[in-house]
Amino acid sequence: xxxxxxxxxxxxxxxxxxxxxxxxxxxxxxxxxxxxxxxxxxxxxxxxxxxxxxxxxxxxxxxxxxxxxxxxxxxxxxxxxxxxxxxxxxxxxxxxxxxxxxxxxxxxxxxxxxxxxxxxxxxxxxxxxxxxxxxxxxxxxxxxxxxxxxxxxxxxxxxxxxxxxxxxxxxxxxxxxxxxxxxxxxxxxxxxxxxxxxxxxxxxxxxxxxxxxxxxxxxxxxxxxxxxxxxxxxxxxxxxxxxxxxxxxxxxxxxxxxxxxxxxxxxxxxxxxxxxxxxxxxxxxxxxxxxxxxxxxxxxxxxxxxxxxxxxxxxxxxxxxxxxxxxxxxxxxxxxxxxxxxxxxxxxxxxxxxxxxxxxxxxxxxxxxxxxxxxxxxxxxxxxxxxxxxxxxxxxxxxxxxxxxxxxxxxxxxxxxxxxxxxxxxxxxxxxxxxxxxxxxxxxxxxxxxxxxxxxxxxxxxxxxxxxxxxxxxxxxxxxxxxxxxxxxxxxx
Numbered sequence: 001x002x003x004x005x006x007x008x009x010x011x012x013x014x015x016x017x018x019x020x021x022x023x024x025x026x027x028x029x030x031x032x033x034x035x036x037x038x039x040x041x042x043x044x045x046x047x048x049x050x051x052x053x054x055x056x057x058x059x060x061x062x063x064x065x066x067x068x069x070x071x072x073x074x075x076x077x078x079x080x081x082x083x084x085x086x087x088x089x090x091x092x093x094x095x096x097x098x099x100x101x102x103x104x105x106x107x108x109x110x111x112x113x114x115x116x117x118x119x120x121x122x123x124x125x126x127x128x129x130x131x132x133x134x135x136x137x138x139x140x141x142x143x144x145x146x147x148x149x150x151x152x153x154x155x156x157x158x159x160x161x162x163x164x165x166x167x168x169x170x171x172x173x174x175x176x177x178x179x180x181x182x183x184x185x186x187x188x189x190x191x192x193x194x195x196x197x198x199x200x201x202x203x204x205x206x207x208x209x210x211x212x213x214x215x216x217x218x219x220x221x222x223x224x225x226x227x228x229x230x231x232x233x234x235x236x237x238x239x240x241x242x243x244x245x246x247x248x249x250x251x252x253x254x255x256x257x258x259x260x261x262x263x264x265x266x267x268x269x270x271x272x273x274x275x276x277x278x279x280x281x282x283x284x285x286x287x288x289x290x291x292x293x294x295x296x297x298x299x300x301x302x303x304x305x306x307x308x309x310x311x312x313x314x315x316x317x318x319x320x321x322x323x324x325x326x327x328x329x330x331x332x333x334x335x336x337x338x339x340x341x342x343x344x345x346x347x348x349x350x351x352x353x354x355x356x357x358x359x360x361x362x363x364x365x366x367x368x369x370x371x372x373x374x375x376x377x378x379x380x381x382x383x384x385x386x387x388x389x390x391x392x393x394x395x396x397x398x399x400x401x402x403x404x405x406x407x408x409x410x411x412x413x414x415x416x417x418x419x420x421x422x423x424x425x426x427x428x429x430x431x432x433x434x435x436x437x438x439x440x441x442x443x444x445x446x447x448x449x450x451x452x453x454x455x456x457x458x459x460x461x462x463x464x465x466x467x468x469x470x471x472x473x474x475x476x477x478x479x480x481x482x483x484x485x486x487x488x489x490x491x492x493x
Contacts, residue, residue: 023087023478043069071095112453220265229253271308370396425451
């Protein structure tokens, strides 16, 4: 892998005019190159020190805000100056939402080459903070050499003892872990000035139940996290269920540790699962299916239950579903219901119509369409999701296991189709099959504007994009959920 070109560290004055897909502010240097600068807002005039330079673009960090945009605010999180989990917390919520709309429109025009777009309708998140029911933390065990000379006369922890940090990767420094939920040391941002350690500060994005579970796991995992599997680095994915209880998945490490003791010590923790393998660098708590954010990625080996219940139950869209590692459920409970309702309203399934629900999971949209009287077919690759749906049959809904690109052509034509693919978008051949046998209506639920734009371009000229809705499921981040509605263009008589 080629290393990024080092920068001279030159300082430039820049006016920020937009927000990029990764949440960094976008401006231009005097020589015309685009520069990306985190923690800036459209309208900022900033002094920037370059940290990486390429032929046509550069990255930099803020040396000083010379003139702040009206939408700028002081980030409320004590970790924000270091943590990479959030990228837009320094913007007011309305400005964050507006930036998402601009990103969506830009991607469709620039990548998709689409013209005459409908206006982007913006849907704000139900809650600005405390909305995530799942988060993935990286735990790192650090060996520290004993200091030279006699031991210090202090009640502080012995610096020669092993140390543990557990949290999220630092902004632009993926090798550094920002400790989340540990007591704040004197002098740390947000700590009191009394000289005594202060109570832990949770991540502001997670639900209160998840924050409480994480604090208790940290409190009871033992010296050097000995109750967890051994290893220098682990990835801990914690999900809070709707009743406030939790499920923990441990990835990486070796051996069992003492999961039964940890489960007994942490009130509300109902199951601990383990999956061998490493904890790769991640930029934020997990939020997606196949974008490296924890659950939903096909594992090299299946996880195994270390302790607790095998099938804790979560209530989702009015149904009771077992929760195991790998089962995909949106991290924003209230936001997911809003997205679900918008997509179903656009699909507009009617009695007797044939509906295809592709990349369907356990069949969220297909099941709802069948209950409305339609004849629905779902297509899903994950056997666990398929089994979950088949164990809870709905009359009029048939769930097929397999890759969408393989199964969808044989199920066409259909009256209406809904696509809900992972971040990478649909596989080659899917849009071409839909173009060859166009449904009356196509609803595409997307979590990445770039792949949405690419896929709509593949669709050709047989459809008209009639509605664009951007839904904020992940406040304080640059992620965008989109519901794109397309109608078939019928040839003239």
